[in-house]
Amino acid sequence: MAKKAAADNPALLTGLIVAAHGKHFRVELSDQRIVTCITRGKKTGTACGDRVEIAMTAPDEGVIERIAPRTSLLYRSDLYREKIIAANVDQIVIVVAAVPSFYEELVNRCLVAAETAGIRALIVLNKTDLPQTAAARETLALYETLGYPLLPLCAKQDISALKAHLARRTSVLVGQSGMGKSTIINNLLPDARVREGDLSAALDSGKHTTTQATLYHLDRDSHIIDSPGLQEFGLHHVQVEDIAHAFIEFRPYLGQCRFHNCRHVVEPGCALEAAAQSNTIDPRRFEIYRVLAREKLRAPRIYSA
Numbered sequence: 001m002a003k004k005a006a007a008d009n010p011a012l013l014t015g016l017i018v019a020a021h022g023k024h025f026r027v028e029l030s031d032q033r034i035v036t037c038i039t040r041g042k043k044t045g046t047a048c049g050d051r052v053e054i055a056m057t058a059p060d061e062g063v064i065e066r067i068a069p070r071t072s073l074l075y076r077s078d079l080y081r082e083k084i085i086a087a088n089v090d091q092i093v094i095v096v097a098a099v100p101s102f103y104e105e106l107v108n109r110c111l112v113a114a115e116t117a118g119i120r121a122l123i124v125l126n127k128t129d130l131p132q133t134a135a136a137r138e139t140l141a142l143y144e145t146l147g148y149p150l151l152p153l154c155a156k157q158d159i160s161a162l163k164a165h166l167a168r169r170t171s172v173l174v175g176q177s178g179m180g181k182s183t184i185i186n187n188l189l190p191d192a193r194v195r196e197g198d199l200s201a202a203l204d205s206g207k208h209t210t211t212q213a214t215l216y217h218l219d220r221d222s223h224i225i226d227s228p229g230l231q232e233f234g235l236h237h238v239q240v241e242d243i244a245h246a247f248i249e250f251r252p253y254l255g256q257c258r259f260h261n262c263r264h265v266v267e268p269g270c271a272l273e274a275a276a277q278s279n280t281i282d283p284r285r286f287e288i289y290r291v292l293a294r295e296k297l298r299a300p301r302i303y304s305a
């Protein structure tokens, strides 16, 4: 009832969340006006990319009253909390680089999140100007053989190869700190640099690191969200069966194990283990699956969401 009344309330304005930092949001209205918003009470769970209805409380300020149904939701979680990365995106762009070195496990966690959210994943290997790139490329070849597109890029010099992948999509850039996500944004949108000034915090080192998710428009139909660097990507919200399913090359083997409820960790007669031993599935992926599954089995979800 209350929701219906809000939807019909002419005093409410519809908008798009273009920046999210904790409980503070920037909402872009249909006339391009930007309004600073908070959520009501302690309510969280609003993210960059969300379509919302807001009530104005001052000329440039408002309160978010309602979130429209989402087409997708990308999030991570630790034992206690879920952290939304972005809403309504249809592509996750996993940005890695040889320097600083990237964690292959984190790439896999991002892929699991993409698969479980039903979002396309693109892996960008940035900083191809660095000589260490060849080894990183070798590591990532595995993901290419699985069917994930891999785009080598030198964001500093030429961003054009990425543009085709971003057309008519809403993408979110994710990855560890220092991989070049914001550099990609700055070179896609030279004007964004101006906006970045007030969105990024200069650390003691003098480096700029992104502290909030921000959505930018590339054109009418293409949008991109920059997000803060990830140190970890918890998947506590994903059931262990769904983790196995998210490893796409495992799918033909699921249901083939001796035990119908096999978790593929310690059970005898595991079809996945046999496939990994014979290299039919890559043992590296199977090992990473086991890390994720063990973590999940050790620590069952203890929060309610």
Ligand SMILES: Nc1nc2c(ncn2[C@@H]2O[C@H](COP(=O)(O)OP(=O)(O)OP(=O)(O)O)[C@@H](O)[C@H]2O)c(=O)[nH]1
Binding pocket: 126, 127, 128, 129, 130, 153, 154, 155, 156, 157, 175, 176, 177, 178, 179, 180, 181, 182, 183, 184, 208, 209, 210, 211, 227, 228, 229, 230
């Ligand atoms: N050599 C080289 N350096 C690059 C390239 N792209 C980005 N960098 C550098 O990598 C560093 C980090 O870039 P950022 O764009 O701030 O990285 P980020 O992923 O946004 O980092 P966070 O905001 O902390 O998550 C900067 O010093 C960039 O100049 C590239 O193609 N080649």
Ligand SMILES: [Mg+2]
Binding pocket: 181, 182, 183, 208, 209, 210, 226, 227, 228, 229
């Ligand atoms: Mg950044």
Ligand SMILES: [Zn+2]
Binding pocket: 257, 262, 263, 264, 265, 267, 269, 270, 271, 272, 273
């Ligand atoms: Zn099994």
